[in-house]
Amino acid sequence: MRVAVYLAHPRPGSFNHALSDAVVDELRGRGCEVLAHDLCAEGFDPVLTAAETGTVQDAGSSADARVEAHRREVAALDAMVFVHPNWWGMPPAVLTGWVQRVLVPGVAYKLGAADGEPAGLLKAGRALVLNTSDTPGDREREEFGDPLQRVWAACVLPYVGVTDVRRTVFRTVTDSTGAQRGEWLRRAREQAAALLD
Numbered sequence: 001m002r003v004a005v006y007l008a009h010p011r012p013g014s015f016n017h018a019l020s021d022a023v024v025d026e027l028r029g030r031g032c033e034v035l036a037h038d039l040c041a042e043g044f045d046p047v048l049t050a051a052e053t054g055t056v057q058d059a060g061s062s063a064d065a066r067v068e069a070h071r072r073e074v075a076a077l078d079a080m081v082f083v084h085p086n087w088w089g090m091p092p093a094v095l096t097g098w099v100q101r102v103l104v105p106g107v108a109y110k111l112g113a114a115d116g117e118p119a120g121l122l123k124a125g126r127a128l129v130l131n132t133s134d135t136p137g138d139r140e141r142e143e144f145g146d147p148l149q150r151v152w153a154a155c156v157l158p159y160v161g162v163t164d165v166r167r168t169v170f171r172t173v174t175d176s177t178g179a180q181r182g183e184w185l186r187r188a189r190e191q192a193a194a195l196l197d
Contacts, residue, residue, distance in 0.1 A: 008095035046097020058106025089147035120161020
């Protein structure tokens with residue numbers, strides 16, 4: 001299986017980095033071809049250009065070589081893993097920009113008309129989203145409606161053809177103990193392995 005792991009956290013040594021490393025190690029240990037991306041360390045430019053704002057016509061080539069490489073890569077994946085914190089109910093800007101610049105028409109979906117139903121083009125049928133948060137779960141659901149669940153499982157991934165979306169939130173991170181983090185890393189490995197079933 002060909003799996004890409006996308007990490008979106010700007011601080012080296014963050015717990016998100018540990019989660020990403022654990023997932024990459026687990027998948028490689030199980031014989032997967034893993035394409036590991038630390039989007040911040042790579043310098044991925046998240047700023048959508050005026051030429052990239054179309055939603056119906058095929059996007060064509062990007063002038064940004066890194067964006068173009070990501071587009072080629074995502075089209076050939078069997079599964080995807082996204083690792084990021086919950087910041088203001090959103091993924092970090094680098095990952096939001098990755099979605100907007102990489103999951104474009106002609107690469108990730110096809111749309112016949114602006115008000116039509118999309119046809120997902122990605123062959124990756126499954127994705128795992130691992131989030132960290134400092135918001136307690138009940139507050140996330142009751143006050144905010146779990147916006148990241150809507151982003152990934154309702155808006156983004158089904159639109160591009162990913163029908164099996166799995167998501168886990170590790171919380172609360174700031175006051176977590178070493179033992180809790182160890183257990184979370186074990187769970188992340190377990191869920192990465194389950195992507196292969």
